[in-house]
Amino acid sequence: MFRDIRQRLAASVVTIVLASFVSFVVLRALPGDPARLIAGPLAGQETIEATRRGLGLDEPFFAQYGLFLWDFVRGDWGYSFSVGEQVRTALTSRLAATFELALYAFLLAIVGALVCASVASFRPGLRRGLVRLFALVGLGSPPFWVGLVLIVVFSAQLGWWPGPSGRLSPQLVPPPSVTGFHTIDFALQGDIIGVSDSAAHLVLPVLSLALLPWAFLTRLLTANMADTAVQPYILVVRSKGVAAWPTHVRHVLANSLLPTVSSCGLILATMITGSVLVETVFNWPGVGAMLTEGISSQDFALVQSFILLSAILYVIGNLVGDAVNRMIDARLRTSGAAQ
Amino acid sequence: MAVTVTAAPTMASRRPWPRIITIIVLAAYLTLAIAGIFVQDQSNVADVTNTLQQPSAEHLLGTDGEGRDVLTRVAVGAGISIMLAAISVVLGSVGGLIVALACGLGARWLDRVLMAPMNAVLAFPQLLLTMAIAIALGTGLQSAVIGIVVTIIPVFAVTLRGEALRSRSEAFVEAAITIGLPRWRIALRHVVPYLGTTMTIQVAANFGNAVITLAALSYIGVGARPPTAEWGAMINDGLQHAVSGQWWVGVAPGLALLGLVIAVNILTDQIRARRSADA
Numbered sequence: 001m002f003r004d005i006r007q008r009l010a011a012s013v014v015t016i017v018l019a020s021f022v023s024f025v026v027l028r029a030l031p032g033d034p035a036r037l038i039a040g041p042l043a044g045q046e047t048i049e050a051t052r053r054g055l056g057l058d059e060p061f062f063a064q065y066g067l068f069l070w071d072f073v074r075g076d077w078g079y080s081f082s083v084g085e086q087v088r089t090a091l092t093s094r095l096a097a098t099f100e101l102a103l104y105a106f107l108l109a110i111v112g113a114l115v116c117a118s119v120a121s122f123r124p125g126l127r128r129g130l131v132r133l134f135a136l137v138g139l140g141s142p143p144f145w146v147g148l149v150l151i152v153v154f155s156a157q158l159g160w161w162p163g164p165s166g167r168l169s170p171q172l173v174p175p176p177s178v179t180g181f182h183t184i185d186f187a188l189q190g191d192i193i194g195v196s197d198s199a200a201h202l203v204l205p206v207l208s209l210a211l212l213p214w215a216f217l218t219r220l221l222t223a224n225m226a227d228t229a230v231q232p233y234i235l236v237v238r239s240k241g242v243a244a245w246p247t248h249v250r251h252v253l254a255n256s257l258l259p260t261v262s263s264c265g266l267i268l269a270t271m272i273t274g275s276v277l278v279e280t281v282f283n284w285p286g287v288g289a290m291l292t293e294g295i296s297s298q299d300f301a302l303v304q305s306f307i308l309l310s311a312i313l314y315v316i317g318n319l320v321g322d323a324v325n326r327m328i329d330a331r332l333r334t335s336g337a338a339q
Numbered sequence: 340m341a342v343t344v345t346a347a348p349t350m351a352s353r354r355p356w357p358r359i360i361t362i363i364v365l366a367a368y369l370t371l372a373i374a375g376i377f378v379q380d381q382s383n384v385a386d387v388t389n390t391l392q393q394p395s396a397e398h399l400l401g402t403d404g405e406g407r408d409v410l411t412r413v414a415v416g417a418g419i420s421i422m423l424a425a426i427s428v429v430l431g432s433v434g435g436l437i438v439a440l441a442c443g444l445g446a447r448w449l450d451r452v453l454m455a456p457m458n459a460v461l462a463f464p465q466l467l468l469t470m471a472i473a474i475a476l477g478t479g480l481q482s483a484v485i486g487i488v489v490t491i492i493p494v495f496a497v498t499l500r501g502e503a504l505r506s507r508s509e510a511f512v513e514a515a516i517t518i519g520l521p522r523w524r525i526a527l528r529h530v531v532p533y534l535g536t537t538m539t540i541q542v543a544a545n546f547g548n549a550v551i552t553l554a555a556l557s558y559i560g561v562g563a564r565p566p567t568a569e570w571g572a573m574i575n576d577g578l579q580h581a582v583s584g585q586w587w588v589g590v591a592p593g594l595a596l597l598g599l600v601i602a603v604n605i606l607t608d609q610i611r612a613r614r615s616a617d618a
Contacts, residue, residue: 015458015459015462018455018458018459018462019459019462019463021459022459022460022463022468022471023471136601136604136605137597137601139600139604140547140551140596140597140600140601140604141593141597142551142554142555142558142571142574142593142596144555144558144574144575144578145554145574145589145593145596145597148574148577148578148581148589148590148593149590149593151581151582152581152584152586152589152590155582156581156582156583156584156586157584163581163582164578164582269464270464272464273464273466273467274466276466276467276470276559277555277558277559280559281578292559292560295470295474295559295560295561296560303471303474307467307468307470307471310464310467311462311463311464311467314462314463314464315462
């Protein structure tokens with residue numbers, strides 16, 4: 001088993017190196033002067049020359065790539081002129097906002113998918129049709145448009161939750177950062193108003209970010225549950241006198257969870273990318289919104305670091321999902337060792 | 340076996356309506372897109388006296404912040420989305436097919452050399468890589484299409500490669516090898532038709548994704564340049580009017596997109612169901 005894990009880790013490292021190469025090639029080896037792009041549109045001639053030397057752009061191609069990797073590992077991700085900060089400080093200081101959004105959306109997607117799939121696969125009929133329609137709509141809607149519709153309905157028309165106004169109402173002071181999650185930090189302070197205000201600001205962004213993975217997992221899980229429900233051992237459980245719904249949850253659902261679990265790590269990682277599309281809609285002060293600004297101001301140092309960072313998160317998410325799957329399913333462990 | 344087939348007809352043949360409705364909807368979108376070609380000139384005509392008009396008999400979907408007719412722009416956007424998504428998927432599928440044939444039927448070393456970059460691309464979140472490529476190539480629909488094609492090729496390559504490898508042990512391919520046909524001829528005349536259904540399913544599945552990705556790229560500002568009537572760009576434009584109650588500016592293009600993607604996805608499911616019924 002350990003050899004197997006070591007192999008997976010090695011494969012992940014190779015993937016990350018390849019990813020770093022792609023992000024390097026994509027953003028440096030293309031037409032245009034990288035020194036000018038990295039120094040920014042307002043930089044003078046000397047600055048550009050200095051940047052060129054500083055970046056080692058007079059070095060051979062692979063030396064440049066090595067330098068880029070080394071700088072990234074050391075934590076020197078360059079200077080972002082659009083934010084006016086070191087890229088690393090800029091990204092890490094906004095990561096908590098993105099993680100808070102992504103984590104709640106992730107939880108909603110999983111719980112929602114469990115409920116929807118259980119209901120949909122229980123018995124055919126209207127409910128199954130409704131859940132199927134939900135999955136189709138969820139998979140077909142771009143997250144930023146979902147955000148827009150939610151703002152129109154729940155913020156502009158009904159006024160239930162705040163629209164595009166960031167993480168907090170302007171009159172509130174952000175809590176002292178312990179976890180970086182406003183909801184939890186306010187709760188640690190015992191500040192009820194703060195908790196409810198930050199939670200209200202989370203509702204619509206979380207919904208827009210969660211809809212896609214929610215629909216995806218619902219579809220996956222419903223299909224798996226439909227397959228499991230016709231297995232002979234389910235018939236055995238039923239014939240022993242267990243009622244339909246308990247059988248459905250305890251036996252059908254439990255035995256259909258594996259593909260969902262293995263896709264979870266990946267989904268959590270994809271939501272970091274998804275946040276790029278959702279955060280701008282709600283003026284959410286996370287890394288996604290910052291990336292969009294970086295794109296419009298051609299801030300390549302920022303964009304490049306974000307891309308590499310997301311690729312790493314993506315690989316880690318994949319790895320964790322896989323490891324959890326192996327922990328749950330003994331069959332995967334033995335088949336892995338046999339190879 | 341024939342008796343069971345007649346006794347238990349497949350879902351698809353028992354209920355023809357979903358398929359007919361899907362085809363009607365897709366035909367409607369094509370009509371809308373063609374109509375869009377004829378009204379293209381009017382899609383960017385600003386009318387400052389007529390901004391943000393509610394949907395009415397004169398403007399069925401209202402007007403946007405510059406007084407442009409939203410329906411006209413949605414129609415033009417339909418043409419842009421359908422055409423560019425189709426181009427991306429066709430280029431991506433042909434590219435992926437070539438790689439898959441070379442990997443599945445060629446030498447072992449060729450397989451290794453070609454699959455390494457494919458797997459590297461797949462290791463990225465798809466949308467992120469598309470964005471990276473489009474950003475690097477500069478704003479414009481052309482870069483968006485290139486970005487989508489590059490990320491679609493490996494998807495096709497990996498799926499079709501598996502099938503191509505399987506085809507090698509099929510009797511008709513072995514027979515073709517035995518009678519000494521050249522490799523390229525086996526690939527084109529025998530293996531490509533074998534890959535047909537898988538390819539159709541992948542094309543349909545990736546078409547919907549391409550439509551969404553294109554809109555997403557334009558939304559974040561690396562796809563269509565304003566004032567192009569692209570759906571994602573229109574949604575971005577509608578965002579500033581969402582809070583103040585002019586919902587139609589942003590909702591209309593998104594609904595159009597959603598309808599198209601749902602129709603295509605249902606069609607994909609139907610093709611899939613049909614294949615598993617055949618098998």
